[in-house]
Amino acid sequence: MQITAPAPLSCASEHAFELVLARSQLRLRVAPGESMADVLQLAGIAIDTLCEQGVCGTCVTRWLDGAPEHRDSCLSAEERRTHVAVCCARSHGPALTLDL
Numbered sequence: 001m002q003i004t005a006p007a008p009l010s011c012a013s014e015h016a017f018e019l020v021l022a023r024s025q026l027r028l029r030v031a032p033g034e035s036m037a038d039v040l041q042l043a044g045i046a047i048d049t050l051c052e053q054g055v056c057g058t059c060v061t062r063w064l065d066g067a068p069e070h071r072d073s074c075l076s077a078e079e080r081r082t083h084v085a086v087c088c089a090r091s092h093g094p095a096l097t098l099d100l
Contacts, residue, residue, distance in 0.1 A: 017091040021045070021100040022064055036086040036096075045100060047086060054088035061086050066096035 014032040019039060021028070030039050037059050040047045050058040054072030063084045069092050072085035086098070 014090060017093065018095040019091075020065070020095055020097040022097050023100055030091070036084075036089065036098075040086065040100070049087050052087045054085045057085065059085055059087045062099035064097045064099050067092035068096055 016029060016031050019028045019030050019036055020026075024045075026043065026045075028039050028043055030036055035052070037047050037049050037052065047061070048058050050056045052059075055074055057072075057074040060075065060079075060083050062082055068080075068084045069090040070080050070084065071088040071090065074085060075083060084096075084098075
């Protein structure tokens with residue numbers, strides 16, 4: 001059995017949002033079509049990634065505030081209450097705060 005990531009939503013439905021890093025107090029803009037993992041790495045924040053499709057769980061990070069739009073297939077419903085796969089998730093609202 002092969003495990004695959006859910007089909008990504010159209011980029012047309014994506015909007016930019018602010019990624020707030022609680023511990024480092026950085027604020028980063030995530031544009032449509034960009035992943036949180038890419039934005040974090042460009043800002044010098046080390047995030048491990050492997051599949052970059054939300055399958056492996058390598059990039060799973062704790063979120064603190066906001067409303068993540070989960071697009072992964074690795075987290076359970078319970079895990080999604082506190083964690084997000086930053087390689088593929090987006091934010092439903094204007095900002096998402098991570099425990100980084």
